[in-house]
Each structure stands twice: as structure tokens, then as C-alpha cells.
Amino acid sequence: MRGIVKRFPGVLANDRVDFEAAAGEVHALLGENGAGKSTLSNILTGLYRPDAGEIFIDGEPVQFQSPRDALDARIFMVHQHFRLVEPFTVAENVVLGDHRGEGRTFRLRHRAIEQRVAELSKRYGLAVDPRARVWQLSLGEQQRVEILKALYREARILILDEPTAVLTPQEADVLFETLREMAAEGRTVVFISHKLHEVKAVADRVTVLRGGRSIATVSAADATPRSLASLMVGRELDGGQAARARTAGEPVLELTDVWSDSDRGDSAVRGASLVVRGGEIVAVAGVAGNGQRELAETVAGMRRATRGEILVSGKAIRAGDPRSAIAAGVAYVPEDRLGAGVAPSLSIASNLALKGYRERGSSHGPLLRLGRIRERAVELIHRYGIAASGPGAPARLLSGGNLQKVVLAREFSGKPRLLIAASPTRGLDVGAIETVHAYLREAAADGVGVLLISEDLDEILLLADRVAVMYEGVIVGETSREQADVEEIGLLMAGGQDPRAD
């Protein structure tokens, strides 16, 4: 791929990106969130068309008009969110959309397909029952189905978008083996990640993207995590910020043995105990799906705690009642901005008033004071530098970064005691990430207790005063930033043993 450019409204997602991967190698695409990795791979798979640039497959220039063209060129992608039909069986999902061979016949010959799928899964160590229905499978198994789809279609180029996010460390190791095997057969595997150790573990070469540009391509063997990190971030990582003057005050959040269920009904948070004091930032680190999201929702009142006690500034909040949490001074920046944080079709002004509309400044008895709401919106848009055509524009037209600013502006203006920020920088560009970080620090400096939920260790080490690690719903370790050690935290996140125990 040469000189790829892709613009989105307000964002230059890919800026003259060059990328080259050879047959028979595992090539990692490394970059922070918003560096342009996903855009680049979506271009390669025909989902987006580039605004400029060329794509060559085996030296031949190609133009993909649709994802089908890319599939015909035997390029296959495993997305972060799987593209599977849940009520169908594994075998049915594998042939779905395949317009060659078995997939083309009107009547599905289940037996033959299942046999073929079973063969492939055996050969590549992708254990999964071809007759199982997809909704019955774990996320790791579903991922194997996606890879089987690619193998079934004889993919030459396989792209995996952050495949380890849903895996346990053991599953990840098995995946790496499979990928190496596929590469050994002469296929090209493109491995998208922002995790340094994985890249080191699996890749032959690494291309680093930053801010939509390709920065460098290096051999994985020669690179160190530190050198990769500095390429990715664009500066040497210093060991940590200059220590802020810490004024850890009274506890604003006390969790005692809190349990709550996931959407599927199994225990997601299993006996979490944690204290956050005013003026400090406490991070909860963990691989996605280990109960951090549920923990955040439970504290914010959006999820019912099945057991345990949640005290905010010493007072218990009613389980599963967001209004009681809001009244107690809990602000919440949800992970799912568009889904929960804003009402997308409503105006920016309405979204900024989403929580404050009950207060005296915004309403008068049952009546809204629309003038005041608008004035406040104009003021907040200005103060937080939200790039919008005006307070009346619908929130869904905002970019991710500006949307996050709307959420932050609203949550901060509620004068909270406790701020829960769940993956507050996911999907944001570098500039927006720094803004968000600055606001979080500012909140802490104002005496707000900040509970930061993040998967990004660099972010955590940059911001947090204390780090708690969550694994399978349990807080498995807690250290102060001064004593924090990346490897130790990484080990805890991966469910490894506490090194202090041996």
C-alpha cells in the first residue's frame, strides 16, 4: 500500500501511509488508539475507499470497489467485533457469504462442510465443534470461527484487529502459534495491536503508525518494547509525570465486598473492595472483560450490586439507582459514549443538560428554562473547546473527541465528588487524548476522587496515583504509582501469579 490517504469529516485518518507486508510473515501494525490502524485495514479489505494512494497485491495494482473484491483477492479480516450470525452453526457461519464451491450451491451440504471445517480446525489447532451454534461459544472460540472462515476461503492475507483483547493469556499463546503456522505456509498475517509485548512475541516485522502516518517499519527481533513505545507515542516515555502535589483527602468512594452480575447473568464483579480519596486518581487496570466495566456501572448505579456496600462520601447509595448516585455526587464518563453517554439525535445543549436539567438553574418547577440551558451550553462549548456548529446541532454529528468533551463538560459541571472515567480516551486521536488527560488531572487537583478504568497501561502510569488490577472480577493487586512496575501489573492483568507471593 502506497501513499494511502483517507479523510473523514474533521479527521485525517490516514495521511500518506505506506505499508508493505511480505508473504510468509507476521507483520504487526502498531499504534495508539486513533493512529489509523483500523482505517488502513478497512481500506485494505475494501470497506473504505482511499481518497488517494494505491494498493498492490503481488505487485499488481488493485482497486477494491467493495469488500467482495477484497474477498475475491483472498484478503480476509477478523474484526474486533465478530461478524458472526449467532443462531447459525459454526459450519454455516464458515460458508456464509462464500460464493465459491459449497457456498454457491442452493442446498447446503452440511456433512461435507462440517467435515472440511473439522479438518481445518484440527490442522491449525483451532478447537471448535463445527456443529455448535455460535451463541453457545465463548469469545475465544468465536474468534477461532472467524479464523476458520478465512482459512476455508484460502485467505492469502489475514488481518486481525486487536485479536487478543478478548482472549486469556493461554488462548493468546495458542493463537500466536496458529498465526505463525499460517505464516509458515506462505500466507501474510497482519496483526493489529497496541500491546508491545504481543508484537514482540508474534511478529517478524513491525510497522508503527502515529497520528495517521506511518512512522517506521522495524524488525521485531531488533526492537525493544521501549524503542517501540517511543516510536508509537512519539517521545521517550519518562518514568512518570513529575509528582503532583497530592492532597489525598477524605475517602469519597468506599467499596466493600461488592458483587454484581454481567448482562449474561454470571458474576462479573466478585467481591471488589477499594477506596478512592478526594484528590487522587485511582486506576483499575485489566484486560477488557474482567469486570471493570461492570464495576464502573455498579458504582454509577446503572447496574445492581448483588452484594456488598458502596459508600460515596460516607453515605450508601441505593443499588441500581443512577439518580441516587448522581445526587451523591458521582459523575460517570461511560465507556459507551454514543450508547449511554449522550442521546445522539438531541442537540448538544440538551446533552449538556442531560443530568443538570432538574436543577434550579435549568428548570423552574416542571418548566425548563430553555434560555438558560442554551446560555450554559454556549459557555461550556466555549470553555471546553467543543468544535460544533452551535448548541442546537445534534450530538451525533460530533467527532469522537468532541463527543467526549461534551460528556466531560457535563460531568464536570455537575460539581462531582467522584468521577468515574471508563476508557475515556478509547478511539480518540492524540490531541483529544491529551485534553482528556488534562481534564482528569484538573479534576483531581480540584479535590475530586477519580476512578479511572483503562486497559491502556501507559495511560494508567501517566495518570494514576494508585493502580488496582482486576482479573476475572477480583481485584488481584494494588500498588502506588511509585512502586508500580509495568511487568508486574501486566502479569497480574494476565492472571499470572502475584510475584510477591513467591
Place this chain on the structure above:
Amino acid sequence: MRIERRLRQPRWLMFAVPAGSLVFAFFATGLVLYATGHDAISSYRQIVDAAFLNSGALGQTLTQATPLGFTGLAAAAAFRMRLFNIGAEGQLFMGAITADAAGLYFGGAGWPTPLVIFAMVVAGCAGGAAWALIPGALRAFFKTNEIITSLMLNYVAAYVLTYLVFNTESYWRQTTGFNASVFPTSKTIPNAAIWPGWHIFPLGSGIAVLVAFLLWFLFTRTRFGFEAQVLGDSPRAAQYAGMRTRRKILAVMGISGAVAGLGGASQVGDFAHMLDADPNGLQKQFYGYTGIVVAALARYNPLAVVIVAFLIGALQNAGNTLQGADFPSGLVGVMQGIILFSALGGELLVRYRVRLGRAMPATEAA
């Protein structure tokens, strides 16, 4: 050719597109007329005459438009919150039943007219609201799909209506006199319960306009309306903001049903002066369903509902008057359908923009 999402929706489009859709609908209907061997111009002429200009035509149009106003407002109120209350039809029947009972009872008890009317209004609202709260409660507490439950209850309400007059000697049924012994019929309400009109305007039309303003105020200027808007757009966001979801669903369904029930009260007080239980009477008007079309064309804006109800009422009135050998009865239905399609198609133009020409291939741009 490709279709892109508009990043900004220019204000003029909000008016130009509906107007353009209407013009397009008239052309398309003209084609249908032409294809079926009619002179389009003279057909339109006839429609305008029959709807507005002939003597008594405007009054008839208002008779058609008034119930459509109520059912249109009922649908708009619920649909705004994405509560799909398809049950205005049944809620209107229920409102008619309760309002008729109130009219018979209090009118017969010798109350003065204003008080009887007030009692009928309250009874109509209560009847419609109670009927709407059945799907409302099922939705709020059991997450049942309100489209199906409210739709099914329409049939139940229709059968209740017929039953009360045709199959049982109920309070509503006329049991004395010669006519009643020949064919089952309902009691006529006393004079004190008959709603007075003002020139050609039935009292109900005034009430409908008043309700439209109240709803508009409720949805745009109050905390209640704000919460309903958020809930309609994103239930997760509403929960996140600490809004009480269940209460709101019940309240909005209740309001929607009450407005439809008010339409039933107006049917009794303004027009029928009895309970029209004939399966070929009120039940064949389909005011509840047409009200959904009215609400959709008005984009769920209560004030626009008033105007749209008047226009659709005019069209239906013309259709009723003109149907005969040289004016097929289905034509008005066809027109309504074409208008609805053009209006909804026009929506696409407000949200998206159509660009002609192929997308530039990537290599040319390089």
C-alpha cells in the same frame, strides 16, 4: 450516483422538501388519473370543490378532520417517545363508551350543559387512558412489544363496542320504543349532553387545537417533555441520567390514550349523539389508523398535526362525496398513499444528499 449523509440540515430544506413532496404527489396522482382515463385537472377541481367550496363542504371536512386531529395527536404524543401506540382506534372506542355513559347519566340527571360536557371529557379521557395503560403497563413492567398489544386491543375494543349495543341489554342500549324492537340501537344522549358548535366549527375541533398547543408545550418546554425526548432517543442515556423510565412510559401511554379517548367523546357529543356501535359505522372510519398517517406526515409535531388532519380530512371528505361512477372510490386512498410515500421519500432528501457521478477512483486522485 451515490447517497451521502448530510452533515448539516439546512433550514430551508425543512420547508422545501415537504412542499416539493406534495407537488410530486399531485403529479404522480395525476399520472394515475391519466392512466385510468380521467382528466387530472378536472378531477382535482372536483376534489377542491367537494372539500372546501361547495355549500356545507367545509363543515363536512371539519367533521372528518376533528377525530383525525385527536387520533393524530394521540399517535404523535406516543411516537415522539418511540412508544408505538397503534391503539388509538380502540382507545377512541373506549373513550366513546365512557363519555356516552357520562352523557346519558349526568345529562339525564339534569346537570347543566357545561358540567355535563366536562364530565364527558373527563370520562372520555379516562376511558381512553385506561385502555392505553394496558399495553403501557405490559411494556413498562414486562417489556412486551406495545405495537402488537395495542393493535390487538383495537379488536377487543371494537367487539366490546358492538357487544354493548347488539348483544346485551346494557346501559347504553335503547330498550323502549318501536325502532328498538326492530333493530338494536343505542340510547340518544339528552340535549344537555349535546356539544354546541360555533358556526361550522364543532366544539371538538376547538378542543383538539387546544390539546395540540398543550402537547407542544409539554414536549418542548417542560422537564417531562425533555425526559420523554431523551428516553425516546436513547433509553440507555435516560437510565444513565437517572430518569425514571417506567413512570414515563406509563405517563406517555396514558396521555396518548386520553387524547384518543377525547376523540371518542367528541364523536358522541359533537356528531353521533349516541354510541355508534354499528360495525359498518364508526368502526369503518378507521380514524385511529389514519391518525398514524396524520402523525407521520406531521413528523410528530403536535401543531403540524392540526394542519395535516385538516388536509387529510378534506381529502377524505371529498372522497366520500365524490365517489360514484366517474370517480372511483379507491382514488382517495391511492392519493393518500402516494402523498405518504412522497413525504417519507422526501425525508431521505432532508437527511441525505444525492450526488450524481461515480466516485472518483483512488488512483486518479493520486
